[in-house]
Amino acid sequence: MTxxxxxxxxxxxxxxxxxxxxxxxxxxxxxxxADQAEFSFVQERLGVSASVLSKHVSVLMDAGYVKQTRAVRDTRQRVWLSLTKEGRSAYKAHVAALQAIVGGNQDA
Amino acid sequence: METREFTQGPLPSRQEAADALAAVEQARTAVETAQWPMWYFVALGAWVTPLGLLSWMPTEFPQALWGVAALAVWAALLGALVGLGAARAGVVPSPSRKQVVHMAAILVPVAVAAVPISRIVGEDWMWPALSALEGAMIIVYALALRLRSARSA
Known part of the structure; x- marks a missing residue:
């Protein structure tokens, strides 16, 4: 566990x-x-700068939730992001927690 | 620019949690509505169409190796085509339940239709007819989806 x-x-x-x-x-x-998404796709959909996205991706990678792979296409290196198995289950648990809060079911 | 950070502070309020869930839905929709280029579906349909011809390859060893080699080349080029489409779209969506249902809606009726076709034109034509119909259905399905999203845009 991270x-x-x-x-x-x-x-x-x-x-x-x-x-x-x-x-x-x-x-x-x-x-x-998604199975995987390109860095620039995520950046465009989020509407943030590359440096802001990089910062958040680094945090998620340090936690073991996101991994990145690099591929070269048209002489340009592209970065693809994907959730790790651990990241996927942590995300699902987090969404469930948010739903519990909305539903008023939290214990805290 | 984001400034809010949650560390070990209090839990979000019900409204904040609802807003976060809305943002989650919005982000997921961004992936689901990401469009792969139309040329990809045309190329995919065209590439699937001749697959059934492999059933005509000799089955005796060692000639059967030609069929295996042809299938390997076909699969490698299919992988390259999918890679090109993914690189252009920037995202490879996980198949949703709806998409799986759509795929079944294409594959099953076509497979069923191939049986009477093969009875009419001969069993040798069953696999070529099946793959040709699947290829055509992929293109038609992609066109229909594209038209529908253009209308709703």
Whole structure:
């Protein structure tokens, strides 16, 4: 389990502070609907700068939630992002926690 | 630019959680509505069409190796085509339940239709007829989806 998945970051079952930051939540949501997405696709859909996206991706990668692969096409290197298995389950748990909060079912 | 960060602070309010869930839905929709180029579907349909001709390849060893080699080349080029489409679209969506239903809606009726066709034109033609129909259906389906999304835009 990564640091983000430990109780240190949890305040309700599945609630994950690493994922909950608005842009990181949107990155995870976007990647959860895809096998993989190109960095520029994510950047465009989020409407953020490359440096902001890089920063959030780094946090998610450090937590073990996102992985990136590089591919060269048309002499340009492209970065593809995808959720790891751990990231996918952490994201699902976080969404469930949000739904519990909306439904008024949180224990905290 | 984002400024809010959640660390170990209090849980989000019900409204904040609802807003976060709305953002989640919006992000997922962005992937589901991402369009792959139309040329990809035309090329895919055209590439699937001749697959059934492989059933005409000799089945005795060692001539059967030609069929295996042809299938390997076909699959490799199919992979390259999918890679090109993905690179252009920028995203490879996970198949949703709706998409799986759509795929079944294409594959099953065509497979059923290939049986009477083969009875009419001969069993040798069953696999070529099946793959040709599947190829045509892929193109027609993509066109229909594109027209529908153009109308709703």
């Amino acid at each position: 640091a983000a998945g430990k109780t240190v970051g949890k305040t309700v079952d599945g609630f994950n502070p690493v994922i909950h930051a608005p842009n990181r939540l949107r990155i995870c949501a976007l990647l959860s609907a």
